[in-house]
Amino acid sequence: MNPRTAVLLSLLVTAAVSPVLADARDDARAQASFGIDVAQRGLWREAIYRWERAVELDPTYAAAYNNLAIGYEHEGNFANARTAYEKALELEPENIQIRQNYELFREINDRTSSDEIER
């Protein structure tokens, strides 16, 4: 294929796909925001559902994974909370707020998972 045609073709594909990606990202943000609103009113199950939708729509959305982890933690689902926190940190390792949430989570989780406790 002619290089010029290839470049043209790739630009066309990007132009066609980027609105779709942007739409998914916007939808994910809308879901995450709604999740925050309902969590603030104490509706944690609904919030979890919204954040699960958000990460489905945008698997690179670290904030949604962070919120999802908090939701799981609130429900006592520590295994899922850990996975979600780790995913959030994998996506944004420098995010201090995610790191702080994770540290607080680990403090509780480590306390409950060990058989022999030595303080």
Place this chain on the structure above:
Amino acid sequence: MKSRGRIALAALALGSALAALACGATYFEIPIETPIRPKLDVSAFQAVLVAGFVAGGSDEVDANQETVRLLRSQLRSNETLRLINADVLPLAEIAQEQNRAVTGRSTEQEGAADNPDDNDMQPLPLPTEINNEDDIEAYERLFANTAYWRQIGEEYQNPLIVTGTVLFMPHSRQGIVQREQEQYDSFGRRRVVPIRTYSERKGFVLRPKFVFIDGRTGARIHQETYREEVLYSAQQNTPALSSYFELMDRLVPSFLSALSTQSVRGTRVLLR
């Protein structure tokens, strides 16, 4: 030129602030209540017996009696397990008796067989006074005596048995301590400054080990060891019993979380 740069910077800052306002806040602090499942599955038990503790360290507090009393009062409100009210077992004495019985048996066997190698089989004598961690460690074998605990279990219809060791001993420490001191300047303004002084402090160390035994089998199913200490200034005269309760207060939530669901309150940050 300089002022133009400043104006540009101010405009940029204003623009960013307006943009942040338009987008709304990006993070929200939210209180959460994390339910902590009990460390032990107690569904097989109908009742719990706080049997007694091997205790020592200080003569001022009967740590066996006080620990049993405190844990029973905490467990009384437990909805899943009925609390058994029984006499507190003098476990240190019981361990001594068991030890004497084993030693006596070994000596008889030794006499009959006349085999000097059997001396190795004799258990080490238990210290009569428990003053430190090594002394109390020697009593550990009591919790491995499944026949004894099974017998206790049978007596009380196979409950979950809570027992263990409690060492409560005086403790002191000398060194440089930082404390805050109020100061007022010539204008009468108050300020707090850190002052470092040499001080001798006295207090107590509490080192309980909670052992959970299955009353049906006599086997140890779980154990938790803690260490807490409290220090006061040498001039302060705090009764040993109130120090004991102060230290136990810190441990009781962790102890209870072994048997029942507890919740931990905290805050997390939700992100948009």
